[in-house]
Amino acid sequence: MNAVDFDSKPSPKETPRPAPYPISGYFISSTSDDARNLQKLRDVKAVGGDTVITFGNSLVPTPAESLPADCIVNGDSCAGALGSTMKINKFFTFSDGGQWGETALKCPQDRSVDSRGKTYTILAFPTEGEGCRSPTNTYDVVVAGGSRTTAKDPTVSLGHAASELDMQFYAGMPAPVKRSDIEYLPDLSYSSTLKRFTERFLEYQAAKNDVPGLAGFYHHLEMPVSDNAFFEPILSVYTMQNEAIHRVLPTRSALISPYIEARRDSASITPQNARAGIRKIAATARGLELNIAIQDGMGTGKGAAFLEADATAPVDEYAASIVGKGTWKQRYIAPNKDYFDAAAAGIRGTGANLWANLEGMAPAVASNDCDGSLRGQTTLARIDSQLQQLGKARKVISYMWDPYFTCESQNAPLKDQLADGFHASLITDTVFDADAGKVYISGFNLAGQGFQVEWTLKDGSKQRQHVGKASSAESTDGSKDANPRLETVTLDVGPTSLQTSNSYIVSLGENPQLPGGAASPQDG
Known part of the structure; x- marks a missing residue:
């Protein structure tokens, strides 16, 4: 300070010189092109960013007939070739574009396959027992990768780009798919395999991506900043994976980004819920440094950045497209500042860090289309109002650089506007x-x-x-x-x-x- x-x-x-905007990190999409990744990070750094975050991929249960058709082993499909040597409980795919290679192969049943110009890594995890062997010869099999054999691993590429530019990179963690009956909760029916796969994923990162720019890992499995026991299954995934991160890469941190839900007509949470909820999330750290970046909800309409004097003023056109017409006080339980103040009190003494995830987009209306995305382009004035609510956050990051800071809509791309410096006083x-x-x-x-x-x-x-x-x-x-x-x-x-x-x-x-x-x- x-x-x-x-x-x-x-x-x-x-x-x-004008100060840079006080947004120091951005969610980004990654590619397998080193030059494009490096240029993207340079663009982020040019507007004051020092941190980038990518989403992870889900470990997806996949029927044998839906496995990649170009995954061929000795002329047979991956499913057919593996089924002849072991009993397959379930197949999974993990489409991360990674080049896992020999470093990921820890057990005799694992293999790396180059087929039709693509590389797949096949990992077999016993459904019973420990180690590599199943006493019943029954395994869950993960088919990972699937990118061109000549392609660069996107995560490794970003790790090196961040190292070159003295930036920090948070790589997305694997996550389970959502349940079919309750969409907000993870499917934990294969939690044992997810745990084993998480370990292997981190061992791969330790072998191929242990570079200064790799700051840690991002949990893309989301929950509200709530103390409701309904979300315990999500907390259990955070706990398991944080333990694994701390064991395999003990100097790295983790990032979780829960969301505010302040709408009165939804299953809303109060600032008091947020105070207790952030303590429950912080308790999943298990020894590692944990950053909790609360989403401010201004891009999805779940949160509101209004001052006390504006409580009886009409919501803006963006919020109205989600919650309908009315005043801020009529449509929302409390402003974002109340949630962040409560979270700051709740996190105290836990060892975790309070960050903010400023949603760098606005609900879509007729005038702010952003390359056909679900949300629309926002304005600097709206971002300023969001920043004013986030004084308790140690760091402000934003979702999402591309497309919301790069598209051109009612105004020039936000990244070009940010390049002019931060002129507001808040x-x-x-x-x-x-x-x-x-x-x-x-x-x-x-x-x-x-x-x-x-x-x-x-x-x-x-x-x-x-x-x-x-x-x-x-x-x-x-x-x-x-x-x-x-x-x-x-x-x-x-x-x-x-x-x-x-x-x-x-x-x-x-x-x-x-x-x-x-x-x-x-x-x-």
């Missing part, structure tokens, strides 16, 4: 210590801004002070839990009193004051 200095003055010759949090006569302000781009404070004393009278501009910001160590891109300002208003803990308003410059100790975004 940065502390703003009111006294130091920049040299007249200095031309300050207050995220304030604390008024009346006895000490201090007002503590946190936010983004506070240097160079003036502040106005208005408060109500215990006797009901009102006070107002205008404080001159903060001229510069200097780096400090700050709290390890704080976003390093935040700045802090301390205003001295002299010893005073407050009628209630919230009976004050802080605003930027001459902006209209807003209740609750916050101020609206101001362009710099």
Whole structure:
């Protein structure tokens, strides 16, 4: 976190460069092309990103007749060739485009197959017993890979690109498919095979991708940030896989991104649920460093970024396309800030880190088509309103770079707009210590801004002070839990009193004051 200095003055010759947007990580899609992956990471870094995340693939139960037709072993199909030497309980496919090769073969039944210009890795896991052999000769068989024999492994390619650019890369973990009867829960009928396969996947990463740029692994199996016991099956997968990550690659971390569900007409969760829910998710860490990036729901309509003064204002056109017309307070239980404040309290003492996943898209309406995607292009003004709610997050990442930051729609591509720098000034949090006569302000781009404070004393009278501009910001160590891109300002208003803990308003410059100790975004 940065502390703003009111006294130091920049040299007249200095031309300050706009700060980068305080979004430091992006979900991306990967390819098997080294040059394209490297250029994508360069584009992300150019707008202030230092982290990229990819989704994983599911371990999919697959009927023998639906296995890849070009998986051939000695002239026979993979299913036929393997079925002649062992009893097959189930076949699975894992279509990650990986080049697993000889490094993944740990047991006599495993094999690597080059067939019709493609490479497959076939792994046989015993359904009973330990080790490589099944006492009943019965196995679950995974057919992985399937990319061109000459293709690069996308995960390995991104690991090397991240290392070259001194960035961090989170690779997607394998996940089970969803249940057919309850779509929100994973199918754990093959949990033993998933566990064995997870171990093999990580051993492969340790052998082929143990590079500085590989920061850790992302769990793409999702749940709300809820303490409801209904989601225990998902927590069990997190726990199993985190234990495996910590055992095989003990210096790597993991990333989980649960979502807010604040809509009043849905199975909503409250900030209190989020406080308890994040502690349950944090408990799955099992010794590794765990980052929990809560999705803010602004792209799906599940969450809302509104200030207290806007609670009775109509929802914007994007949210209205999901929740219908009405005010923010009518359609949503609480603003995102309440959820992040609760989560920050809940995560305290667990050892896990609170991140934010700012949804970098908007619900689709007629004017914001984004290359035919399910969601549409958003605006910088909407992103600014989202950022203002995320002051408690240590790091802000965003879903998703491509296509939502690269498509051109009602406006130029967002990545081009981000390249112009971060010009908004946003207050995220304030604390008024009346006895000490201090007002503590946190936010983004506070240097160079003036502040106005208005408060109500215990006797009901009102006070107002205008404080001159903060001229510069200097780096400090700050709290390890704080976003390093935040700045802090301390205003001295002299010893005073407050009628209630919230009976004050802080605003930027001459902006209209807003209740609750916050101020609206101001362009710099």
